[in-house]
Structures are given as C-alpha cells and as structure tokens.
Amino acid sequence: xxxxxxxxxxxxxxxxxxxxxxxxxxxxxxxxxxxxxxxxxxxxxxxxxxxxxxxxxxxxxxxxxxxxxxxxxxxxxxxxxxxxxxxxxxxxxxxxxxxxxxxxxxxxxxxxxxxxxxxxxxxxxxxxxxxxxxxxxxxxxxxxxxxxxxxxxxxxxxxxxxxxxxxxxxxxxxxxxxxxxxxxxxxxxxxxxxxxxxxxxxxxxxxxxxxxxxxxxxxxxxxxxxxxxxxxxxxxxxxxxxxxxxxxxxxxxxxxxxxxxxxxxxxxxxxxxxxxxxxxxxxxxxxxx
Amino acid sequence: xxxxxxxxxxxxxxxxxxxxxxxxxxxxxxxxxxxxxxxxxxxxxxxxxxxxxxxxxxxxxxxxxxxxxxxxxxxxxxxxxxxxxxxxxxxxxxxxxxxxxxxxxxxxxxxxxxxxxxxxxxxxxxxxxxxxxxxxxxxxxxxxxxxxxxxxxxxxxxxxxxxxxxxxxxxxxxxxxxxxxxxxxxxxxxxxxxxxxxxxxxxxxxxxxxxxxxxxxxxxxxxxxxxxxxxxxxxxxxxxxxxxxxxxxxxxxxxxxxxxxxxxxxxxxxxxxxxxxxxxxxxxxxxxxxxxxxxxxxxxxxxxxxxx
Ligand SMILES: Nc1ncnc2c1ncn2[C@@H]1O[C@H](COP(=O)(O)OP(=O)(O)O)[C@@H](O)[C@H]1O
Ligand SMILES: [Mg+2]
Numbered sequence: 001x002x003x004x005x006x007x008x009x010x011x012x013x014x015x016x017x018x019x020x021x022x023x024x025x026x027x028x029x030x031x032x033x034x035x036x037x038x039x040x041x042x043x044x045x046x047x048x049x050x051x052x053x054x055x056x057x058x059x060x061x062x063x064x065x066x067x068x069x070x071x072x073x074x075x076x077x078x079x080x081x082x083x084x085x086x087x088x089x090x091x092x093x094x095x096x097x098x099x100x101x102x103x104x105x106x107x108x109x110x111x112x113x114x115x116x117x118x119x120x121x122x123x124x125x126x127x128x129x130x131x132x133x134x135x136x137x138x139x140x141x142x143x144x145x146x147x148x149x150x151x152x153x154x155x156x157x158x159x160x161x162x163x164x165x166x167x168x169x170x171x172x173x174x175x176x177x178x179x180x181x182x183x184x185x186x187x188x189x190x191x192x193x194x195x196x197x198x199x200x201x202x203x204x205x206x207x208x209x210x211x212x213x214x215x216x217x218x219x220x221x222x223x224x225x226x227x228x229x230x231x232x233x234x235x236x237x238x239x240x241x242x243x244x245x246x247x248x249x250x251x252x253x254x255x256x257x258x259x260x261x262x263x264x265x266x267x268x269x270x271x272x273x274x275x276x277x278x279x280x281x282x283x284x285x286x287x288x289x
Numbered sequence: 290x291x292x293x294x295x296x297x298x299x300x301x302x303x304x305x306x307x308x309x310x311x312x313x314x315x316x317x318x319x320x321x322x323x324x325x326x327x328x329x330x331x332x333x334x335x336x337x338x339x340x341x342x343x344x345x346x347x348x349x350x351x352x353x354x355x356x357x358x359x360x361x362x363x364x365x366x367x368x369x370x371x372x373x374x375x376x377x378x379x380x381x382x383x384x385x386x387x388x389x390x391x392x393x394x395x396x397x398x399x400x401x402x403x404x405x406x407x408x409x410x411x412x413x414x415x416x417x418x419x420x421x422x423x424x425x426x427x428x429x430x431x432x433x434x435x436x437x438x439x440x441x442x443x444x445x446x447x448x449x450x451x452x453x454x455x456x457x458x459x460x461x462x463x464x465x466x467x468x469x470x471x472x473x474x475x476x477x478x479x480x481x482x483x484x485x486x487x488x489x490x491x492x493x494x495x496x497x498x499x500x501x502x503x504x505x506x507x508x509x510x511x512x513x514x515x516x517x518x519x520x521x522x523x524x525x526x527x528x529x530x531x532x533x534x535x536x537x538x539x540x541x542x543x544x545x546x547x548x549x550x551x552x553x554x555x556x557x558x559x560x561x562x563x564x565x566x567x568x569x570x571x572x573x574x575x576x577x578x579x580x581x582x583x584x585x586x587x588x589x590x591x592x593x594x595x596x597x
Contacts, residue, residue: 025358025391037388044381045374121372125429128337128366129389131355288300288340 027132034130034139038113042143048109052147055105056155059098059188063159066097067166074170091174092184092253095163096156099188099251100244106148106192107216110199113140114280115209127289137284141200141277148196149189156188180253183262187250190266194247194273201276204284219272220244240265243272290315290468291336291437296345298331305331306492308345313470313487315436318463320483320500321472324580328492329472330368333441336470337366349437361390365430366439370422370446375415379406379425382414383432392433400428405454419446427458437468444478456482476576490580503575512548514541515564516555525558526551539563 042048074085114137117123130136160176167173174181199216206212220243227239239245240260249265259265291313298305306328313319321329334340336347338354346353350363357363373382383397401410404424409417417425423446430438440459444452459482463469473479479486479500486503488496496503516522516539523533523541531545543551548567555562 029391030358033389033391037385040381040385040388041374041377044378044385045376047376116374120374121369122374123372124334124339124368125372125386127339128368129361129386131338131357131360286341289334 030130030132031135031139034135035142037130038136038139038143042113042147051105051109052151055102055109056151056158058105059102059155060159060162062098062101063095063163064098064166066094067091067163070094071166071170071172074172086172088254089172090253091164091167091172092160092178092181093251094167095160095174096184096188096251098159099152099156099191100248102152102155102192103195103220103244104217106151107195107199107220108213110144110148110196111203111212111216112209113144113200114203115207115212118207119209124289133284134281137200137204137277137281141197144196144200145193149193152192153186153189155192156185159188160185174253184251184253187262187266191247191250191269194266194270197273198243198276201273201278201280204280205276241268243269246272290350291439291470292348293332293336294346294348296332296335296347297343298328298335298340299343304492306335306489309489309492309494310345311487311494311497313468314485315468316463316466317484318459318469318471318482319485319487320479321470321487321489322476322479322483322576323472323474323489323495325474327474327489327580329474329489330441331492332489333366333368333439333470333472336439337364337368339368359390359392359433361386361392361433361435363433363435364437364439365433365435366441367423367426367430367443368439368441370419370426373414373417373422373425376413378411378413379417379421380410382425383428386429386432390433396432396434400431403431404428420448420451423447424451427455435467438462438470440469440471442472442474444473476573480572488576488579495579503572511568512543512546512551513564513566513568514543514551514555514562515539516541516560516562518560521558522555522560522562525554525560529554542568 070089074082074089077085117126126136127133130139160181164173164175176182176185198219199212202212202215203209206215223242224239224245227235227242229235230238236258240249240258246260246265247269249260249269250262252259252262260268293309293311293313296309297307309328309332321332323329331340335342336349336354337360350357354360354364380397380401383400384394386392387394387397398407398410401407404427406421406424406428409421409425414422414425423443427440427443430440440455443455443459447455459469459471463484471479471482483500485499486496487494488503514522519535519539519541523535526533526541526543526546529546529550531543531551534542536542546554548565552562552565555565
C-alpha cells in the first residue's frame, strides 16, 4: 500500500513493544478495568467525599427536623385529634424524609461524574484510554450507582433511627420489624441510587454542568410544582408519574390513593433513569468527544 | 505508523480538514506544521478516535484506534495538557489511567520520574504550573510505553529548559524506532526537531517531505543584487516578469528569475552589477510561502506518485 519511504526516513528500526499481551486482554477484563479506574477517579477527589458527607448529614438532619416538627404539632393537639393524627401519620416516611434534600447532592454528584470530564477536557483523556465509549459510561454508572446506594442505605438507616428516637417521645414511632418498614428504609437507599443514575444519564446527555443540573432540578422540583397547579382531574394523575412522586411511593408505609403502589412507583422512577442512560449512551456514541 | 487516508472533517459549515492523506513512519520525528486553525488538533483527535470523521479513515498500529484492545500500550497522545481534574493528584491521574489499560501502577511512578515530576507526584493538578501540566501530559503519553506517540503543540507553556528537554525526548523516542508525530505552528521549532514534515494549510495537505527537501521544494527563490543603478535594473527585470523589491544602497531582492537570467538582463541593459547572489529561502519563508495560500502554492508531494 505504501511503498514510498523518502530518503531521510526510518533510520531506526521499527518499534516493537516489550510485551505484546493484547490478546489476553478480553472485553470483560477491559470493562472490569474501567470500573476499577472509575472507582479510583471518584475516590481520588476530595469534592466527592465532601458532597456525599454533606448529603448524608442533610438527610439525617432533615429527617430529624421533620420528625421533631411532627412531635411538636402532635403535642399541641387535643386527645381526639391525637387519635386522628395517629391514624394518618406515617412514622417511617417522616423518618426517611431527608432523602428529598439529599437527592439534590446525590443527583448533582451523579451529573458531575460526566460533566466535570467535559468541563476539564478530561473526557478526551478518558476516551483515549477507554475508546469503547459504552464501557466508560457503564463503568461510571455502576460505580456511582453503588456509591449512591451505599450512601443512601446508610443515610436512610441512620435517618430512620434518629427519627424514631425523636418520635418515640410522643409515642409516634415505629420499628424496623414492623410490616412495610424495611421496604421504606431500603427504599431510601434505592431512591438515591436511581437518582444517582438519573444524574449520570443527564450528565451524559447534556454534558454541561449547569444545563444538566437545571434539567435535574426541573424534573425533581419544577415539574411537581407545575403539576400541582394543573386543574383537579389532571394534577394528581400527572403528579404520580413524575420522577420523585413515583420514586417516593416506595417510602410510604400506608396505602395512599394519590401515589402509585410502592414497587410500580419505583419502576416508573427507575424508567426515567434508564431512559436518561439510553439517551446519554446514544449521544455519547454518536458525538465527537 | 499512522496512516491517514482521504480524511475529511466538517463541523457544521466549517471544514476543519479536507481530504488529508499521509503516512507517519516509525523511526523519525514527523513534524505536523500549519498555521493556527489549519486542522492539526482536529487531525490528532481523529487519529485517536475522539472525533468521528466526515469521510476517510485513519489507522494507527494497523487498525482504527477504537479497535485497539489496550490503546495506551500502542498509542500515546498529548492532546491538551490542561485536561485534568483540578482536585486530583498527579500520581492518581496516572494511576487511574494505568488501571484502564492493565498497566502496572509502578509504571505511573516511573513515568513521573521520566518527566522530572517525582517531587510533584502528590500535588493536586490545580497547583501545577502550565509547564508541569505539560510534563504530566507527556507522562500520560508515555505511560503505556507505546510505539506511536502524538504530541499536539508540546512546547506550549514550557520554559527554555523544558523546550530543550522535549526536543531531546522526541529525538530519542524516534531513535528507539517509535513513530513520533508532533504538531507545531512554528517552523523554527520544527526545523530543530523534525526529520520529516507534513504541512497543512486550511485543512489541506500542502507538503509531505523530508526537512532537507522541504526548502528545495518551496517555490520561493530570491536573488540579492547590488548595483549603482537600481532603478534602471529594476525596470529591466520588471519587464522580464520578475518581482523586485528595493533595499538601501542599491540592493535589490529579485524573485522569479534565475541568477543567470538576471546577469544576462543586466548586461543587455548595460547596468553594472556589484553583487549577484542566489538566496535560499529560509525555512520560515518557505513555510510562510507554502501556507499563505494553500491552494495556489501547493507543492508536489514526492511520495504521491508511489501511493495508490
Ligand atoms: N469542535 C469544533 N467545532 C467547530 N469547529 C471546530 C471544532 N474544532 C475545530 N474547529 C475548527 O476547525 C478548524 C481547525 O481547527 P484546529 O484543528 O484546532 O486547528 P489547529 O490545531 O491547526 O490550530 C478551525 O477553523 C476551528 O475553528
Ligand atoms: Mg491546535
């Protein structure tokens, strides 16, 4: 094909690598290596720890505040009203309600796993090292999903325990062994895991931090507000399918008519994250880095 | 070896590179030269599979980059030294990269030493100077001990000592038989480093030649003429189609005519000559001439005839 070797060319012999063991490097090994590398990336940056610790603290703190305010309103009620209050009060939901603040930190960190690579230009280094682009995105997704799940489970469990100790003063608390409660506490972890994945997917789709965070907050905060403003038959019907409403179905102990059934709600929530990941993957494969 | 074939890349309406074809051979430093915006960085991104070509193809080490199992062990690239997470330590940056391609973590420390950054191993990227980042970028390129190396404007931000170091590094990498492809917009830099030049202008191939052949191929040739009657000679040469520019003390710079023809014309016009010297275009001039208008001054590619 190329016969032309001009006069001053190639004075050295062609380079031969010391160890040509490329054949032993299977796709599975490469993917495993990508996962290890993504883990190293997350754990070698201080801002990851700071965000996760702040999210954890916010989760426990908000849950405690919600429980304390329930206790104080309960204390002000008369005897009869207290009985009614107890009928509708959901101690498990109050105990994990801090997820709704923690979700912002966890979601933004998920977004940043992709967008920070674009803002620094490191995406080019990453894709030069891992040219199979799906490997890169899936490795990020898996690593961050696991981190968000663990942080979410720890946060959810701590929030629940702190919340119940506050509620127990007014006799409002429940326990981990009560029916439905384990589902709620684990649900707090699952909720944040899915949210982390949603963040990664949005980050891959939008690439810019500001835009992706705006999209995330729009989905979580703005859409519910808009849905709430819709006229009566529409509002609730739309609301229950929005990401955080659907996701929070898992966090309610009692059956509610305005929320989807726990696991179907969770499935709808997870579908948002999956759609974001599919769109993100498609765009990552198609676009220039 | 890098094989670029009919490579074209458009970004919307901007044609960044337009039908480029050339080979980068092992065992020598190939300079990739062109003014800013001529498509050098775009070509390098296409080589490592970061951008998707509009048409054409590139193969590195015999295959498209994206098909390489452990690309860092075959191709090392310094594209943008600033492409670091500001909060990550230099050594950690090399370590995660090593992990992706199954390279030993010890190698991270080896390349840090190789580029003279041992003492900065634990510093976070945001605290590194531009020159140190450039060295770290070179360490990344060398991490997998690859046979093909690409450096996009590697001397940017380096101090004079660093520049000399980079030149030596390029030369020694090529001497080991590796393929070394270095871009620059400065001819003077390439003249010191490269054995071979691939010159682009406005996304098109302008020249692909050995450094020594480069000047001879360039169309610019001038003659220095000194005469006591510059006006008369200038009009005579003008009439013969030369381009003449006048300097002080009867000096004329003449292009477009050989020295022999100038002598004949001077005799015919009965003008005394005190000096008549052929002037070789400097590399810088040759380069400017070539890229001033890439279409008009296109120079024949000596290897083109042998290619199919
Ligand atoms: N991602 C991009 N989007 C749009 N235009 C681009 C992009 N990258 C490069 N270009 C354009 O392509 C041309 C070549 O740019 P580049 O490859 O950076 O040149 P060089 O590295 O030789 O200075 C320029 O006109 C530049 O503006
Ligand atoms: Mg450039």
